Amino acid sequence: MTAIITAAQLASESAGSAGSTPPVLLDVRWQLGGPPGRPQYEAGHLPGAVFVDLDKELSGPPGTGGRHPLPDPADFGAVMRRAGISQDTPVVVYDGGQGWAAARAWWLLRWTGHPDVRVLDGGLTAWTGPLSTDTPSPAEGDFTPAPGALPLLDADEAAALARDGLLLDARAAERYRGDVEPIDRVGGHVPGALSAPTTGNVAENGCFLPARDLLARFEALGATPGAEVGVYCGSGVSAAQEVLALELAGIPAALYAGSWSEWSSDESRPVATGPDPL
Known part of the structure; x- marks a missing residue:
């Protein structure tokens, strides 16, 4: 599916x-x-x-x-x-x-x-169909969470993946470079991470690119067969869109949920700036 x-x-x-x-x-x-x-x-x-x-x-x-x-x-x-x-x-x-x-x-x-x-x-x-202003009252469901079905990274695991695998930064390129940082303590990126903004995953109408185009994009970034791939962003939200795009391309990827907002809050963690990963 x-x-x-x-x-x-x-x-x-x-x-x-x-x-x-x-x-x-x-x-x-x-x-x-x-x-x-x-x-x-x-x-x-x-x-x-x-x-x-x-x-x-x-x-x-x-x-x-x-x-x-x-x-x-x-x-x-x-x-x-x-x-x-x-x-x-x-x-x-x-x-x-x-x-x-x-x-x-x-x-x-x-x-x-x-x-x-x-x-x-x-x-x-x-969506071109009708919209509603009614607030539904659905019957209670029975879903019980069982965490762990998708891979998740902590800060240390993200750092290791940036060194030994492929860690993608889903934020805008200017935030990756550290040119601007409107929210978090400091600008820049996890050393070794590659810039891969989420805007590259969608067409002008906001729909995802075809799977073959997504695959070509991620392969060009180094997501070759067997590579370990992870994604982070500012706070773990937009990175989920990139994990979804990777799934559409047939590439499993882990999410660093804490993302830059967690990484940059720890002054002991290194910060890289500029267009180069390191």
């Missing part, structure tokens, strides 16, 4: 065509620095979609582990059950079109063992 779904496919599945089970829909609209996603959801969302707050429900409290550390699995499971998700329920997640927040929800569900999760390719902007 592919990790993405087109708007046309989603419309068909939501209508229960061909005997398919309609998926649970999660609206995860979020942008770094705002505006909040909840008012956008209330103004109009896919019929039946449940809003999930990335800052409060898909992340733990910010601190030494970064700005968006992983949520406590028990808390995350409770949120997913309230959204109507069971272990055998198909799930489709979407955001406003950037793909970062939807990929975060996709990654968390996959990491905690859910087998059937897809991202709406292109997000809400790709």
